[in-house]
Structures are given as C-alpha cells and as structure tokens.
Amino acid sequence: MKLGFVVQRYGLDIAGGAEYHCRLVAEHLARHAEVDVLTTCATDYVTWENHYPEGTQTLNGVPVQRFAVERPREIYRFAEWSRRIEGPHVEADELRWLEEEGPLSPRLVAEVERRRSAYDLLLFFSYRYYTTYHGLLAAPERAVLVPTAENDGIYRLSIFQAFFRMPRAIVWNSPEERDMIREATGNEAVPGEVVGVGSELPNRLDPDAFRRRRAIQGPFLLYIGRIDLNKGCDELFEFFQRYRDETGSALRLILMGKAVLGIPDDPAIVHLGFVSDQEKWDALAAAEALVIPSRYESLSMVTLEAWWARTPVLANARCEVLLGQCRRSNGGLYFAHYDEFREALATLEADAGLRRTLGENGRRYFDANYTWEIVERKYLDLLERLRAEDAGRARAS
Amino acid sequence: MSFEIKADGVDVQAVMTAIRKRIEEKRQGLYTEEEIREIAERRLDAVLDAHDFNPDFVKDFRTLPTRWNFAFHEDTLYESSRGFVGQLLRTLRRLLNPVQKLFWNPNPMIAALSRQSDLNAYYAHLLTNLAVEITKLNLELQDLKNRHLALQAKVELDARRERTLEEMVIYREEPEKKGADGA
Numbered sequence: 001m002k003l004g005f006v007v008q009r010y011g012l013d014i015a016g017g018a019e020y021h022c023r024l025v026a027e028h029l030a031r032h033a034e035v036d037v038l039t040t041c042a043t044d045y046v047t048w049e050n051h052y053p054e055g056t057q058t059l060n061g062v063p064v065q066r067f068a069v070e071r072p073r074e075i076y077r078f079a080e081w082s083r084r085i086e087g088p089h090v091e092a093d094e095l096r097w098l099e100e101e102g103p104l105s106p107r108l109v110a111e112v113e114r115r116r117s118a119y120d121l122l123l124f125f126s127y128r129y130y131t132t133y134h135g136l137l138a139a140p141e142r143a144v145l146v147p148t149a150e151n152d153g154i155y156r157l158s159i160f161q162a163f164f165r166m167p168r169a170i171v172w173n174s175p176e177e178r179d180m181i182r183e184a185t186g187n188e189a190v191p192g193e194v195v196g197v198g199s200e201l202p203n204r205l206d207p208d209a210f211r212r213r214r215a216i217q218g219p220f221l222l223y224i225g226r227i228d229l230n231k232g233c234d235e236l237f238e239f240f241q242r243y244r245d246e247t248g249s250a251l252r253l254i255l256m257g258k259a260v261l262g263i264p265d266d267p268a269i270v271h272l273g274f275v276s277d278q279e280k281w282d283a284l285a286a287a288e289a290l291v292i293p294s295r296y297e298s299l300s301m302v303t304l305e306a307w308w309a310r311t312p313v314l315a316n317a318r319c320e321v322l323l324g325q326c327r328r329s330n331g332g333l334y335f336a337h338y339d340e341f342r343e344a345l346a347t348l349e350a351d352a353g354l355r356r357t358l359g360e361n362g363r364r365y366f367d368a369n370y371t372w373e374i375v376e377r378k379y380l381d382l383l384e385r386l387r388a389e390d391a392g393r394a395r396a397s
Numbered sequence: 398m399s400f401e402i403k404a405d406g407v408d409v410q411a412v413m414t415a416i417r418k419r420i421e422e423k424r425q426g427l428y429t430e431e432e433i434r435e436i437a438e439r440r441l442d443a444v445l446d447a448h449d450f451n452p453d454f455v456k457d458f459r460t461l462p463t464r465w466n467f468a469f470h471e472d473t474l475y476e477s478s479r480g481f482v483g484q485l486l487r488t489l490r491r492l493l494n495p496v497q498k499l500f501w502n503p504n505p506m507i508a509a510l511s512r513q514s515d516l517n518a519y520y521a522h523l524l525t526n527l528a529v530e531i532t533k534l535n536l537e538l539q540d541l542k543n544r545h546l547a548l549q550a551k552v553e554l555d556a557r558r559e560r561t562l563e564e565m566v567i568y569r570e571e572p573e574k575k576g577a578d579g580a
Contacts, residue, residue, distance in 0.1 A: 337543040343416040357407045
C-alpha cells in the first residue's frame with residue numbers, strides 16, 4: 001500500500017500539535033506501508049516563512065518532499081480577514097481568508113493533483129489550512145482526512161460544509177470532535193473511526209530525579225504546553241493564586257513550555273521553559289496532577305501521557321473533548337469556573353487514594369485505546385477497508 | 398473497541414456531582430461568617446507576611462489588643478509598677494505636679510496620646526471589618542462571574558442548537574426538491 005501524507009509543516013523540530021501527530025503516524029505506518037510526506041518549507045506556524053530548502057529529504061526513514069510557500073502570512077491582513085468572516089460575508093470571502101491563513105503553496109496542491117494516482121490513499125492533516133483544503137479538493141476520491149478540529153467555530157464556515165462530506169473517510173481524534181463536525185456539517189455518511197494518536201513512551205519514570213534536578217520539594221500541579229492566552233493560562237494563574245490565598249495550600253504550579261504570556265511574579269509559580277522528553281515524563285510522574293486549562297483541544301496528547309504515567313488530570317470542562325476524556329477514562333476531575341477549580345483541586349490535593357485510583361484508571365484508558373499497536377491497527381484496518389472497496393469497484397467496472 | 402473505562406472504585410461524574418453539591422450548599426448561604434473571617438484572615442496574612450511583619454505581632458494584634466496597643470489616661474504619667482514604693486512615688490509625683498507645670502504643660506500630650514490609643518483600636522477594628530467586607534464582595538463577585546460563565550455557555554449552546562435547526566430545515570428541503578425533479 002502506498003500512502004501520501006499531506007501536512008502544512010513537517011520536521012523533527014516541530015513539537016506538539018497536528019504536525020507532530022502527523023509525523024508520529026507517518027513514521028509508524030511506514031512500518032506497514034510505503035509512505036511519502038508532502039509538505040511546505042515552513043516551520044513557523046505564524047508567518048509560514050520558508051525555512052527548509054525545497055526538495056526531498058528523508059526524516060526517520062520517511063521521504064519528505066517540500067514545496068515553497070509562495071508568500072508568508074501577513075498577520076494584520078489575516079486578522080482583518082478573520083474579522084470579516086465573523087460578520088455577514090459571502091463564500092468568496094472565506095476562500096480569501098483561507099488564502100491568508102495559508103500556508104499558500106499552490107505548487108504543493110498541484111503536486112497532489114499530479115501524483116494522486118501514484119498513491120492508494122492520501123492522508124490530510126488539519127482541515128483548516130490552505131494546503132489541506134485545496135489538496136483534498138484536488139484528490140477527494142483518495143482522501144482520508146484527519147481534521148484535528150477544535151471547538152473554535154471555524155468548522156462552521158460555509159466552505160467546510162461540503163468539504164467535510166468529500167473525503168473517503170475521516171480519522172477522528174475523539175467522539176466529541178466527530179459529533180461536533182457531524183452536527184455542523186451533516187457528514188454522517190462519510191465513514192470514520194475515532195483513533196487519536198499514540199505517544200513515544202519512555203523506558204523508565206524517575207520522579208525523584210526530577211525533584212533532585214530542579215530542587216523541587218513538596219506537592220505540585222503541573223502544566224505542560226505553550227503558556228498562552230489561547231491555552232487558558234491567564235485563568236489558570238488567577239485561579240491558582242486565589243486557591244492558595246483562600247486555602248493556605250502549599251501546592252506549587254510548575255510550568256513547562258514556551259511562554260508567550262506574562263507569568264506572575266510569585267514564588268509558588270515556577271517556569272522551567274523547554275525540558276527534555278525524559279524530564280517531562282519524570283515531572284508527570286512526580287506531579288500531584290496535570291492541569292489542562294485550555295478550552296480548545298482536539299485531543300490533548302499531554303493528557304494521555306499523564307495517564308500513562310498514572311497521574312490524574314484537572315481539565316477545563318468547557319472543552320468538550322477534555323470533559324469527555326475525563327468522563328470516559330474516570331481519570332480526572334474538571335472545572336468550568338473558579339468554585340469548581342477550588343473544590344476539585346482541594347479534593348485531589350487532600351485525597352491521595354483518589355489520585356492513585358484516577359491515575360490507575362487513566363493508565364487503563366491509555367492501554368485500552370492509545371498504545372501504538374492499537375492506533376496502527378485502527379489506521380490499517382480503515383485504510384485496508386477503503387482499498388478493498390476500490391478493488392471491488394475496479395473489478396465491477 | 399470501547400472508549401470507556403468502568404472503574405470499580407471511582408466514578409468521576411459522581412465525584413463531580415458531590416463537588417457541585419458542596420459548591421451549591423456554600424452558594425445558598427454563600428459562606429458562613431466564620432468561613433468569611435477565615436478567608437479574610439488568610440488574605441491578611443498573605444499581605445502582612447509579604448512585608449516581613451513579625452507573625453507574632455499579627456497574632457497579638459488579633460488576640461491581645463491591650464498588649465499591643467497602649468492605654469492612656471490622665472493618671473498614666475504618674476503611675477508606677479513598684480508596689481508600695483510605687484504608691485509613694487505616685488503620691489510624690491502628684492504633689493510635685495504643680496511644680497512640674499511651671500516647666501511644661503503635659504495636658505495636651507495626655508489628651509493626644511489618649512485619643513491616639515482610641516484611634517488605634519478604632520482603626521484596627523475598621524481594617525478587620527473592611528477585610529471581611531472586601532472578602533464578602535470578592536466572593537459575591539466571583540459568584541456573579543461564575544453565573545456569567547454558566548449563562549455564556551448556555552447562550553453558546555442555544556446558538557449552536559439554533560444553527561443546527563436551521564441546517565436541518567435546509568437539508569429537509571433538498572430531498573423534496575430532488576423528488577419533485579425526479580417526478
């Protein structure tokens with residue numbers, strides 16, 4: 001089976017998000033099929049500036065073909081078009097918005113169209129980008145879409161109504177994502193599978209090593225990811241500081257990741273910046289709980305990783321995906337406002353038995369749904385089914 | 398493949414229901430006076446500790462105001478704590494009072510210090526009550542914020558439902574048109 005992966009960015013230095021998800025899936029499916037990646041030369045998701053050279057290179061055994069971005073994103077113009085599509089507008093405005101969203105690489109789209117028959121199936125990652133939208137339109141009969149959609153309302157644009165009914169199949173990150181898109185676009189007829197993604201797991205967990213290395217004593221709450229308004233970090237800081245003030249808790253908040261938001265000058269909040277994968281895992285094992293304040297998540301790999309490390313999570317209940325994951329796994333509590341944050345965190349902090357049980361439930365949930373064996377099998381079953389349908393159709397004609 | 402974990406020991410939804418019930422109970426009576434006082438004192442602690450106040454001082458200030466504050470009345474200047482000798486001293490000072498008044502008049506100082514002592518007690522009382530009142534207001538504000546968030550979520554849900562219903566109408570119309578064309 002020959003598979004083509006189409007994604008807006010691709011590289012070993014791109015951590016997190018749909019691009020990382022795409023790379024992991026491509027590398028794992030490369031063990032079972034012939035895999036190519038078609039992508040752009042960009043690394044920066046804000047500007048899409050060309051960074052890598054055009055042409056083909058091999059990354060972790062997967063051939064990657066890169067195409068230049070025609071023009072980088074002009075942020076103010078993109079913001080202007082984003083505002084415009086919020087109000088009354090026509091479909092042409094949405095297409096213009098998509099062009100401004102980028103990455104604008106018509107050559108990548110042309111290549112997808114030209115080589116479509118060379119692949120059994122093409123997997124498109126992240127529905128909301130120029131390369132995915134136009135690439136999928138160029139080869140809908142071979143397209144498998146991995147939308148990685150968040151509840152940000154973009155999927156309701158009229159251009160995506162027909163778009164979500166076009167691919168041969170859709171690989172969902174969660175049942176909530178599937179229901180959200182189905183409710184908005186009525187694409188129940190498109191076959192799909194809730195799969196998600198696995199993780200690169202460590203050989204060992206050493207919580208004491210993390211505490212020693214960072215000289216961290218006592219209990220702490222852990223946040224991993226970009227420290228950003230969009231991720232709900234402002235609310236997290238406010239809630240956490242209030243929680244400490246009101247309860248006299250000795251809990252600290254440890255932050256890992258790039259900060260694009262001011263961090264309060266508070267000795268109880270510690271920012272460690274980027275850390276190695278091993279340190280991240282050790283911290284997950286050492287934490288009382290992982291907190292995920294974001295309202296917009298399509299899957300949250302770090303939540304699954306916390307569960308693998310048997311650590312409970314405290315998640316934003318206004319994100320339906322996180323709410324659903326917590327309820328299905330019985331691996332975490334959730335909050336929709338400060339009172340719930342306070343009570344849920346106080347409950348977690350006070351009850352070591354509850355933390356242990358939630359962590360164990362999380363681990364069972366991970367083992368039942370997100371090991372690479374399971375993820376690969378789900379992908380392969382779906383792709384084989386589609387290929388068998390094609391073969392049947394070819395025989396019939 | 399099931400996406401559900403059936404735990405024997407813990408049901409997250411039951412835990413959250415219990416948490417929400419606790420919150421609701423607190424909201425109904427808001428907080429008791431003791432809870433509010435407790436929260437206010439924690440906040441006061443945070444402010445005072447941040448400025449390196451001696452924590453014993455804060456404790457004394459709250460529990461033993463007489464030890465921290467001074468009491469001042471017109472006899473204070475003549476008092477002594479030396480028992481019988483002290484009584485003699487006090488009598489002697491009183492006797493010499495008219496002579497002392499030839500050099501300076503202690504009455505304005507006595508009046509000012511006496512008033513300052515009353516003011517100190519008054520300010521302490523006022524600040525404590527203000528901290529409690531501000532805490533009450535903060536709690537009410539947070540309650541309002543939470544209600545606002547809940548309402549916002551309901552509005553968003555209603556808007557989504559509205560769009561879905563509109564789309565359902567569109568989809569229903571399409572097959573009818575097709576049927577008419579086919580006929």
